[in-house]
Amino acid sequence: MKIWIIPVNDLEAVEIRNLLQARGQTVVTSQQRWGARWENLEAGVVAQVESLMQQPDSEVIGVELGGTPRWNGRNIDHHRYGEGDRTNELSSLEQVATELGVELNRYQQLVAANDKGWIPALQAAGAKAGEVDAVRQSDRCAQGVTPDDEAQAVRDLASAEWRGHKVLVHCPKGSTSAHTDRLYGQFDECLTCGQDKWIYFGPRHNQLHELVHSQSLGNERDWVGGKPESGYAGFVTPSEAAQDVIRSFFWQ
Secondary structure (H helix, E strand, O other), rough: OOEEEEOOOOOOHHHHHHHHHOOOOOEEEOOOOOOOOOHOHHHHHHHHHHHHOOOOOOOOEEEOOOOOOOOEEEEEOOOOOOOOOOOOOOHHHHHHHHHHOOOOOOOHHHHHHHHHHHHHHHHHOOOOOOHHHHHHHHHHOOOOHHHHHHHHHHHHHOOOEEEEEEEEEOOOOOOOOHHHHHHOOOOHHHHHHEEOOEEEEOHHHHHHHHHHOOOOOOOOOOOOEOOEEEEEEEEOOOHHHHHHHHHHHHHH
């Protein structure tokens, strides 16, 4: 029996859970947000998994959980973290579908494209404007973005700092997708600065991630992914020194 552990923190995770449950798979849900990790699984999740493992031939599979798998489990992922490279041309949703031997429907294909490369990938997949809006709104909702967060994003963008086609946005509430969705098509590179994470969007995501970690300023929960032309690099609770490096690199 396969026991799937999923932190349901974005639209792809929601669709993975739906797909697995539709196929009669055993799913255990974690409430961790982005940056979810094996060692941070909730006590209730741990108890549920260990109870299920009493079944013969049990196998634990973690979906986008950072860190070292527990219970001799394995990972399905497509990101690179501070401590390891799990990059994959397939999104996690596509990998799960392959493992189940099923074809994704049109909506699921768009969800997978969105997770790999945001709006540019949706457009490249042939999504119409209404489909792009529907996927992005659903993703923000799955991430926990509220109407108040949407309104805060509008206020934050009014004070954003622009230099040419680069924009830096301070996001005191922490959420960023409501900001970047509204900015789409206006920037070449974007840096959102929240209380607990800074996220870079643009073609230099791998360079920035490597720079920060080469100077031992990274966090093991940092992540990087996306398409070469529209990637992202996230930095969890960056120190002042890390912030200086990120900001300096960004404005170069």
